[in-house]
Amino acid sequence: MKTPSLWxxxxxxxxxxxxxxxxxxxxxxxxxxxxVTQRGACEPSYNFxxxxxxxxxxxxNLLKFRGYVARSGVVRASVTVQDKYASGSGKLAGTTGxxxxxxxxxxxxxxxxxxxxxx
Numbered sequence: 001m002k003t004p005s006l007w008x009x010x011x012x013x014x015x016x017x018x019x020x021x022x023x024x025x026x027x028x029x030x031x032x033x034x035x036v037t038q039r040g041a042c043e044p045s046y047n048f049x050x051x052x053x054x055x056x057x058x059x060x061n062l063l064k065f066r067g068y069v070a071r072s073g074v075v076r077a078s079v080t081v082q083d084k085y086a087s088g089s090g091k092l093a094g095t096t097g098x099x100x101x102x103x104x105x106x107x108x109x110x111x112x113x114x115x116x117x118x119x
Contacts, residue, residue, distance in 0.1 A: 025055035027069045027092050030119040035101065040110025042103075049119070075099065092116060 035046045050059050050067075057067035057077060067077030069092060078087040083106050090099015097116035102109070 025052060025069055025071070027052050027073065027118075028054065031092075031097070032117045032119060033114055034116075035114045036112045037110050038112040040112075041108055042105070042110035042112075073097070088114060090114065090116075094118075 030049055030051055032049050033047065037044055048059070050057050052058075052069055055069045055071075057065075057069065057075075059065060062079055062081070064080040065077070066079070067075070069075050073092040074089075075092060075097070076087070076089040078085070084103065086101060086103030088099055088101030090097055095118040097114075099114050100111070101114055102111035104110075
């Protein structure tokens with residue numbers, strides 16, 4: 001079985017701020033994400049799709065993932081997969097978003113930015 005890359009972990013870092021989800025978030029739906037590494041020895045870029053429902057962000061392959069979108073569009077998230085950890089924050093507005101992420105895979109650290117586009 002292939003070990004999830006730090007990109008998959010960083011992907012989980014896309015979203016979370018509040019400790020409670022809001023019913024019917026204005027950001028509910030499918031979002032395409034693009035992650036770019038600016039520092040560290042991670043893959044240069046990675047793309048995938050997440051779903052937001054009632055302000056909670058989910059990805060079917062990330063089990064230790066915690067992400068939420070505040071009503072203001074502010075987002076934070078964190079995810080852990082084996083010895084890999086990543087977290088991130090940013091903002092959604094309308095049909096786009098952007099932010100920063102950082103993570104660690106074993107003793108290697110990486111960081112960069114992410115962008116989002118609503119499907």
